Amino acid sequence: MAMTEQRVSYTLDSSLETIDSAEEKATRIATELGFGDDEVMQISMAVREGAVNAVLHGNAYAADKKVTLAFERTGNELVITIRDQGKGMDLSKIPNPLAPENLLKTSGRGIFLMRSFMDIVEIRPSSTGTELKLIKHVHGPTAGGKEASQ
Amino acid sequence: MTMKVGSRQVDGVTIVDCSGRITLGEGSVILRDTVRDLLSKGNKKIVLNLADVNYIDSSGIGELVSAFTTTKNQGGELKLLNLTKKVNDLLQITKLYTVFDVKDDEASAVKSFK
Numbered sequence: 382m383a384m385t386e387q388r389v390s391y392t393l394d395s396s397l398e399t400i401d402s403a404e405e406k407a408t409r410i411a412t413e414l415g416f417g418d419d420e421v422m423q424i425s426m427a428v429r430e431g432a433v434n435a436v437l438h439g440n441a442y443a444a445d446k447k448v449t450l451a452f453e454r455t456g457n458e459l460v461i462t463i464r465d466q467g468k469g470m471d472l473s474k475i476p477n478p479l480a481p482e483n484l485l486k487t488s489g490r491g492i493f494l495m496r497s498f499m500d501i502v503e504i505r506p507s508s509t510g511t512e513l514k515l516i517k518h519v520h521g522p523t524a525g526g527k528e529a530s531q
Numbered sequence: 532m533t534m535k536v537g538s539r540q541v542d543g544v545t546i547v548d549c550s551g552r553i554t555l556g557e558g559s560v561i562l563r564d565t566v567r568d569l570l571s572k573g574n575k576k577i578v579l580n581l582a583d584v585n586y587i588d589s590s591g592i593g594e595l596v597s598a599f600t601t602t603k604n605q606g607g608e609l610k611l612l613n614l615t616k617k618v619n620d621l622l623q624i625t626k627l628y629t630v631f632d633v634k635d636d637e638a639s640a641v642k643s644f645k
Contacts, residue, residue: 397555397556400555400556422617426588429554429588430588430589433555433588433589433590437555478625479625479626484626484627484629484630485596485599485600485630486593486596487593487594487596487597488589488590488593490589490592490593490625491589493625494589494621494624494625497624
């Protein structure tokens with residue numbers, strides 16, 4: 382783990398435990414930043430979905446591949462970055478989970494949920510891995526004066 | 532908190548009381564195994580009572596869809612009961628509220644199978 386005053390980052394294994402751990406970290410940090418209960422839930426769920434994608438679809442549980450997770454408070458935003466070391470995803474092949482023909486599919490909702498819960502979602506796939514950036518704007522007076530701490 | 536289930540019979544309908552989290556891994560597997568076990572024993576009228584389920588991720592949503600379609604494909608029916616606000620909101624934004632038969636009291640859920 383590496384940490385600065387406003388940024389904290391983790392290097393994690395490609396395991397199911399990483400997914401729970403990422404969610405727990407997101408919950409704690411979002412709470413410390415003063416987000417409301419609903420926003421904390423949204424942030425933690427988006428991070429969980431991002432971690433699922435990194436562990437399962439990116440690194441495919443490979444023991445020699447890591448997931449890096451970083452939380453950064455920049456101005457009025459919480460910026461969360463999740464990187465994997467997989468082959469990268471083809472964004473054009475991600476179906477719309479709300480299309481009638483896809484409603485009964487058992488997968489394919491993770492990115493949709495992230496986009497529903499966060500203000501900005503950026504996905505940058507490459508041949509050496511995918512970088513996912515999740516951004517939530519800090520709202521309300523209680524969210525202004527605190528930084529993530531460890 | 533991991534997922535726990537317990538099932539009971541009410542007027543020929545199997546009520547599955549779920550609690551905890553339905554997420555990737557153990558929670559989803561427990562739900563899948565429970566529904567498959569019920570169907571294999573001929574219990575095809577199933578209500579998932581989600582009153583004490585406080586968290587579902589996309590894998591858990593997928594597992595609910597799988598339980599619904601598996602039951603339907605075997606000539607049965609699977610309904611949802613007592614959704615928490617979080618789960619209700621998730622089914623709304625994923626449009627699955629239009630797919631599932633969602634009930635908010637057990638008696639009407641049981642009666643709806645007749």
